[in-house]
Amino acid sequence: SLNLSQYLNKDSNFDDQKLADSGYGQGELLINPVQLASIYSSFVNEGNIFQPYLIIDQKPKSWIKSAFSKSTVNIIKEALIGVISDSNGTGHAIYHNDIELAGKTGTAELKSSQSDTNGTELGWFTVMTTNSDTPILITTMVEDVKDRGGSGYVVEHMKKPLGNYLY
Template sequence: SWGSYYVTTLHAPSPNNLKNAITYSDNVYFARSALNIGKDNLFKYYKNLKIGERIPFELALNKSQYINKNQKVSDQLIADSGYGQGQILMNPLQLASIYSAFVNNGSIYRPHLVEQGEQMWIQRVFSDKTVKTIKEDLINVIADEKGTGHAIYRDNVILAGKTGTAEIKQSQSDTTGTELGWFTVMTTDSKQPLLITTMVEDVKDRGGSGYVVEHTKTPLDLYLSK
């Protein structure tokens, strides 16, 4: 906290580690991590992921961003960006591409509408150690009975995923703002390659990201039943 400004979380898991933070969506863990990483390193890796650059795609897309131009960088802003708030804006296609690195040996391939063979976009952006750690934690989001994505669990296929809820409001005290619900789920078996990223507007009082998890079941089941 900074005076009257607080970073809060709905889940305070114990122990307070990366695995539990990812599984249960602990905002405070990621806020602290961003501050420990520091602005320079954090921004360096945002750039490594090409956040803020043009997305190579057949259709024109809005760029993602990690900070507004001429924005004053404070500890509060860095902490908020650690869990996807602050000045973070993510294009859903780029977010999906980033998640795909954890089943593609740390590399991000160019997204496309019409398959044209694999074309590299960002090679080896994550190390083998990072890929292994994050992949296992994303699997736990769905496999753990209390994980935020457990509602989509299947005992015949290993799924990995992550939920997220973005608050759209003018200030921390604003109680009228809406919420965006996010969910990414992907298979981990190359024989059944699938990744779905879904964003639903106005999920406040409708279950948050849990609403999105429930509504991702149908397209996932249709694919896995083939």
């Protein structure tokens, strides 16, 4: 069966708390890496979400035009650049002096309840060039990063493949 993305389970009631939780990727939000990469593509494409492809042999097609306003795109893009360029950014380990990168780390907690301390964690990292002759956007997810550095583990493991592509 097809598993669709969602921000709310069928059996749940929507309220302000669930809206807030979904806004920062928690709560009942379910999304796959291809969907996440497509959404992040909008922040380097003037708010347009491009259609995902396995193999591209033509110019990319816009999937959702103007999903975000230009002012929203600029605010989020600057924040994503800061994730990499700021020495305190969660993705700073992948910073390069000669190319502007933007990114977002995240950790999905898979637990049965708020008090569950034994649940596992998924580490996420999306990185993209913002204005490059070698455009790329990569979204990576690694299972079971708890006690291995969380999403920082994923950032470290992205250094070599990204460097191989860029240089």
